[in-house]
Amino acid sequence: MMEILEYVANGLMLLGGFFAFSGSLGILRMPDFYSRLHPAGTADTLGQLLVFSGLALKIIVISLADEAAIDGLSIGKLIAISLLLFVTTPASTHAISRAAHLRGVEPWTGDPEREGTDE
Amino acid sequence: MNSVELITALLILGGAFLALIRAVKGPTVYDRVLAVNVFGTKTVILLALLGYIGNRSGFLDIAVLYALVNFLGTVALLRFVESRRFFQ
Amino acid sequence: MRTILLFLVLLGFWLLLSGQFDKAFLVGSGIVSCLLAVYCCHRLKLMNEIYQPVESLPRFLFYLPWLIWQIILASLDVTLRSWGTASAIQPRFVKVPVKIRHPLAQTLLANSITLTPGTVTVDVEEDHYLVHALTDDAEKGVLDGSMEKRVAVMVPASKEAGPDQSSEVTP
Structure with a gap:
């Protein structure tokens, strides 16, 4: 039972790391500003959710295996950070995109030659 | 059995590096702000992971603070880009 | 209370x-x-149902699992597209009409649209959102309005009329 839970926690963390990495890859590879918002908003949110839940599960599993008291404070802090990022990541994505839209950054429509230029 | 955390930390570090490349390349100011914001999110995750690896629960407090500062920093930077002034 | x-x-x-x-x-x-x-x-007059939506909390707890499932789908989608070629996306802007007036529900809906597959809220106007969609399917998904119904049931009915002007802080 404990081994299964530990494998689950490891899998969650690795998957979260993979999602966080591919989110950054998407930001690097997408052709224009508005497309880059998509990986920044979603992949990062899932990545942090998976990594933090993996960490919390791991803390629980290890303290159960050692028959020590569960470190509730650390788990509470992990949940607090996760919730905080869950709310602020879409909000800051929206703030950036709105500012860019108001300033008039042009969207990319499929022409590979034209990219947005620096002001 | 610590290798899983190390691999995850390396993946997130690689992601932060990719975001940094986008922050240097641009091309618009907003691309850079977005990349810096993503970099900050990665930093928060990395801080929590490092705290777990090194068995220091104090790192989690820093992670909470960094998550707050990251959001406020993004908004402040956007306001600065909008008005070119820090104060009204 | x-x-x-x-x-x-x-x-x-x-x-x-x-x-x-x-x-x-x-x-x-x-x-x-x-x-x-x-x-x-x-x-600061922050003690009202806009800033502390206690009544909406139980329904929000039912909404959360659905939202997390949507985030998982969205991340898989965006991951496939970031490892794929540039022709995998056809970005476009969509205007989405929105009937909700409650400020908190509007925020929640905008955040939810950002977190669901292939769409990002760019601008919030009085009666519509400007949404950037990555693909054709994403455009159809955001236009059919099923998410707005899910968000609308969480708002207290009396607050549908309009944003509460009395909550504005006057110096």
């Missing part, structure tokens, strides 16, 4: 961050600072 709830939440957050449970002076200082924060919120 809301005052007590806010105080308890603040005290819980303080205890979580500080980890002090037994030293009487420190816990007392924490309680005093929480009371001060509650008083400031009272002076």
Whole structure:
């Protein structure tokens, strides 16, 4: 039972790391500003959710295996950070995109030659 | 059995590096702000992971603070880009 | 009622961050600072259903699993597209009409649209959102309005009429 839970926690963390990495890859590879918002908003949110839940599960599993008291404070802090990022990541994505839209950054429509230029 | 955390930390570090490349390349100011914001999110995750690896629960407090500062920093930077002034 | 709830939440957050449970002076200082924060919120007129939507909380807990499932789908989608070629995306702007007027529900809907597959909210206007969609399917998904129904049931019915002007802080 404990081994299964530990494998689950490891899998969650690795998957979260993979999602966080591919989110950054998407930001690097997408052709224009508005497309880059998509990986920044979603992949990062899932990545942090998976990594933090993996960490919390791991803390629980290890303290159960050692028959020590569960470190509730650390788990509470992990949940607090996760919730905080869950709310602020879409909000800051929206703030950036709105500012860019108001300033008039042009969207990319499929022409590979034209990219947005620096002001 | 610590290798899983190390691999995850390396993946997130690689992601932060990719975001940094986008922050240097641009091309618009907003691309850079977005990349810096993503970099900050990665930093928060990395801080929590490092705290777990090194068995220091104090790192989690820093992670909470960094998550707050990251959001406020993004908004402040956007306001600065909008008005070119820090104060009204 | 809301005052007590806010105080308890603040005290819980303080205890979580500080980890002090037994030293009487420190816990007392924490309680005093929480009371001060509650008083400031009272002076700022932040004690109403827009800033503390207690009534919507149980329905939000039912909404959360669906939202997380949507985030998983969205991340898989965006991951496939970031490892694929540039021809995998056809970006476009969509105007989505929105009937909700409650400020909190509008925020929640905009955030939910950002977190669901292939769409990002760019601008929030009075009666519509400007949404950037990556693909054709994403455009259809955001236009059919099923998410707005899910968000709308969480809002108290009396608040549908319009944003509460009396909550504006006047100096």
